[in-house]
Amino acid sequence: MAADLKTADIGVYGLGTMGSALALNLAEQGFRVAVSNREADWIAPFLEEAGPLAGHLSGHATLEDFVDSIAQPRSILFMIPSGAPMDAMIDAVMPLLDEGDTIIDGGNADFHDTRRRAAAFDGTGRHFVGMGVSGGEEGARHGPSMMVGGTDHSWTQLRPMLSAIAAKFQGAPCVDHLGPDGAGHFVKTVHNGIEYADMQMITEVYGLLRDAGGQTAPQIGALFESWQKGPLSSYLIEVSAAALQTVDAESGTPMVDLILDKAGQKGTGRWTLIEALKLGQSASTIEAAVGARGWSSEKALRVAAAPLLSDAVTGGTLPTEDEMKSALLAARILGHAQGFRVLSAASDEFGWQLDMARIAEIWRAGCIIRSALLDDLADAFHAGLPEGALILAPAIRDMLGDHLAGLRKTVAAGVSLGVPMPVLSASLAWYDSIRTARGSANLIQAQRDFFGAHGFERGDIAGAHHGTWNAIRRD
Ligand SMILES: NC(=O)C1=CN([C@@H]2O[C@H](COP(=O)(O)OP(=O)(O)OC[C@H]3O[C@@H](n4cnc5c(N)ncnc54)[C@H](OP(=O)(O)O)[C@@H]3O)[C@@H](O)[C@H]2O)C=CC1
Ligand SMILES: O=C(CO)[C@H](O)[C@H](O)COP(=O)(O)O
Structure with missing residues (x-):
């Protein structure tokens, strides 16, 4: 199983969904990759399934052999659950490291943990990198977006490998060194907060079309698919369109109709919100999305409440398809604007000097929230923001102006027809608050x-x- 000592370009520890895919991606780019896993039994099947890429991979059952197989200064990527497991791995690997080595936590970690760990590495001659990875399994395998926080030394060491495996937008790799310690994990956390908002607003339009419009999942999926061609184009619209048009082979029923209306969450959306509040920011669009996932999981309460609570609907007409499309685009802009405000506040608080244009740029491909909009946002950041506000950038302001009526009509329809629209309505309320010079x-x-x-x-x-x-x- 083991290969020559000290020859691997990088080590990947944790052969789950993400670690396996990243290891294969690195191997495909020609790097020699040492791999290991807590349950060593997984290593041999992984190597077998790697096919021709196995020649670039070496498996190691013990941590000592694994670390020994990597060329110095070492780069070791951990793709394991965040929190206590990562602390335990750091304790285990630290005595095996040498001066100049870098270990990378590529999981979805709380940036406070990353800051604490980076501080503990300070002065040891070893380096700790907190790296956000987005793109899911497919992205990890063929090109993720990666947000790196750590020292310049580590970035110099990692850059060639990360640039090679990253998604490319018009040839440019979607990876960058965003700042020290927790900067990369914080940016990934906010990315996920925006992801929650984008996902929820799409489901709100789906809910309106299903419950008030009587449309089937494949019909809604086909509509979403048609929106892929315009400014709303995004991976999450693409995913939603494909999911809605998927039919269960056994029953012939659309898959989404068989799935319970309860969505889980692992914590990054909630972290975005907690940090936003600590920084004195309102991220009401993201908050509504996190809240909506919470309400979705209260299935028993909703089933009990449905026959008991009156709806008092006032009736009304469905918005047009164009108005719903506009609603999603306007709300997407507002959700992103809130996310970038949180990033800006954190950058000031922690002295990170985050480059918002670069963040928008490295989100343009590979990551879950990739969309046509991000290119416009990157341009707006490059041009400079009036009052530091993304929604005041001329091109963004114009886009909001063009699509606001659709958002208002869609929210109004949801309100009058009794279809919940927490994210779309929170986005509109935030917009109306910001544009009101004399508030209440x-x-x-x-x-x-x-x-x-x-x-x-x-x-x-x-x-x-x-x-x-x-x-x-x-x-
Ligand atoms: N799935 C996704 O779309 C994304 C996930 N992430 C993050 O990447 C990380 C890995 O996720 P994913 O690959 O999906 O998870 P999986 O559950 O597929 O794999 C988890 C891996 O971690 C190992 N592991 C679990 N507990 C421990 C422990 N206590 N000590 C050491 N190793 C342990 C497992 O080893 P064993 O086989 O022995 O159980 C396995 O190799 C997480 O932090 C996740 O948040 C980031 C972006 C996207
Ligand atoms: O990081 C990711 C995508 O960017 C992971 O898929 C993450 O698990 C998504 O968050 P949640 O599980 O809370 O929906």
């Missing part, structure tokens, strides 16, 4: 001062003020 928070100021003497600012006289408020009438 003057009354919040008054309320706070009334009950808590918190003071308020006035528009006409500078400084802090207190009001002399009327007493509450009790008669």
